[in-house]
Amino acid sequence: MTALPASVDPWPVPRPTGPVQVTVTLPGSKSLTNRALLLAAIADGPSVVRRALRSRDTLLMAAALDALGAEVETGDDDWAVRPGVFDRPARIDCGLAGTVMRFVPPVAALSTAVVTFDGDPHMRLRPVGEVLAALRSLGVLVDDGGRGALPFSIAGTGSVPGGTVVVDASASSQFVSALLLAGARYDDGVDVRHVGKPVPSLPHIDMTVAMLRQHGVEVDDADANRWAVAPGTVRAVDHLIEPDLSNAAPFLALAAVTGGSVVVRDWPRETTQAGDMLREILTLMGCEVGFVDEGLRVSGTGALQGVDLDLHDVGELTPAVAALCALAEGPSHLRGVAHIRGHETDRLAALAAELGRLGADVTERADGLDLRPATLHGGVFHTYADHRMAHAGVILGSAVDDVSVENIATTSKTFPDFAEFWERLR
Template identity: 75%
Template sequence: MTTDDLWPAPHVSERLDVTVDLPGSKSLTNRSLVLAAVADGPSVVRRALRSRDTLLMAAALTALGSEVDASGPDWTVRPGVLDRDAAVDCGLAGTVMRFVPPIAGLSTGVVSFDGDPHMRQRPIGEILTALRGLGVDVRDDGRGALPFAIAGTGTVRGGRVQIDASASSQFVSALLLAGATYEQGVDVVHEGKPVPSLPHIEMTVAALRRHGVEVDDSDANRWQVAPGVVRAVDDLIEPDLSNAGPFLALAAATGSSVTVRDWPAATTQAGDALREILAAFGCTIERTTDGLRVQGPDRLAGVDVDLHDVGELTPVVAALAALADGPSVLRGVAHIRHHETDRLRALATELGGLGADVTETDDGLALRPATLRGGVFHTYADHRMAHAAVVVGAAVPGVLVEDVATTAKTFPDFAGAWSAVTTPSGRG
């Protein structure tokens, strides 16, 4: 690591009153792209997020035979079927690693999958086992991890499959997104500890229904997708509410006012839980004609919050808890040990390195009031860790963020956008 890898997080010494425009949702963009690739005609994904994860998805679907024109703000997708061997680069995108293999079985070629080195540690075995049970030829030499290959035969039998999705809700979403294209559809039954991040499955179900797919989710831990046509639909992508996390947390950490423009009135995005979480810290939340406005308090209260369904928000929430005047407990997120990095250990290490009094628990973090200081905050190639770093840096001078560019995974030029709202010259 050199000094060129360290980005000085802007310290906010005055109260702000700013409005932020966010790029589109990664989760919605990639679900829309997958469904467009198996639809019955061309579709347009309007205001698609342009980031590393979504460009990897576009490239993966193109490798499988579709045409994805990502040259403008609205992406056109023309479905196609792969009739040759191909390779898919998953990068660090869990949605690519998990959502694309179920549709690769519809090809008539051998599709190989690999990604960045860390991706070989992320769980995928449950999906590969499920795909075998549904009639897909999976070749992974028994690893249950990247790299692996799918040998397509043009059709997939489908049917009932039992999985343990307690490590990731994406295991369920991946099978549901492809289910309508299978001869028997899919009937996915979860057996195990509670499924994390349920709002993401609800997002998948809502996306399928928009495309005319019949989904029965009336039974707990069971999702049935009927075989049938995936209708071509033009989707309009909402702002990414998880990426709103650091900006709204900026209000909380500095006693400022931050408005995120175009906050949807109703949404399946996990980031919508920020309204309730920030209120627990003592913030004032209101909807305005522009969007969602958060006014930070003079002093942050501690919180006791179960983040099981919204685990991706944990890094930003932990950053605020480290700045709070009272003790906090964050629980229900053991599964985020298997995200881009072991987020619980990483947060305990990096926040502790800046003086936070933080302890790992089996399923979360416990934090007690402490005086924080500047220093290097490592990101572990994890965009959410960078979000935590800049929130602390807004309240504590001298925080240096290692590899802030990792935020390009879901937010191009995040550092520029952050500087624009936190520094007088940026806002000018």
């Protein structure tokens, strides 16, 4: 696990004095925004990404595509994208954005110049070697000093032969999505075959496939662990970005822990977002969940039931769910998420440490956490520069007195001004 950082302006989590009754409008999905921006940059004409999320991760993606040669105008809500000629040397800052580090290199391979990649110090620890190895096998020149990690460079020749490539995507579904997103622009398309343990977060690959098809790209995903993209044009398409459903977790948890009711506006009736699983999880934990005219309503009883959940496909929800389980009246077992050790931080180790620091009875397992009922107390909840860890701390602070979250600003990765937004809910 990342070394414990010093506290950075710990933010006292406002604790509601009674059941909360609120309706919230959340920013757009980071996953959808960054996929839409990238596809727009390699499309056959200009397009608009509407209700785009404006956050650090999406601004880094926009800057990366600009650096390659596209034009991205980052407005308040609607972002205009014009494809360009990728013929200039570029330096790409990945920050802490896995989508930039993994999705942009296959596009950079279409450039006629050298493109270098680096990011925040922690990003040098996150896995990207499978993407780089796959690009090499497709004929792309990659220089990573044998590290399989940042920093690295791509020396493009203006085209990529493409073809069949074998990857082990058991560490991240983004390895597959990265190759699929650019694949239609390769001479022979791309045929991605996964070998290894099951791919985590499959809904994110489903999201990629669905968006490619919206752009007129032919994708064959009929066989398990194989995705084939045919070569061809990426049609310019305007996108309307859905709310970020994973970011809804702390808000819906507010209903659960206070016995109140929270409505998230514009929750889609059908979606590929992993966060949609919150509807099932919160129902299992004892909440009433259902669609209303405005969106999705969750009502709590103030008491939470323990759960036994395999979160393999929705690992990003683990921090929020773990926080709820620490507040539950019965034991919980969360499993299937060994891969989240390679996210912004080792999330399993971090959750075990921070939940335990506030009195939770938690055991860290190789692929998950066991939690048992315990009396929690106040203290500082460290985030390890991880926005999902911040969400977990906020959930605890909604039910426990005197909880502060260190570096709440890390939520800007996917939710700018989160703290100010949260404080207005009281």
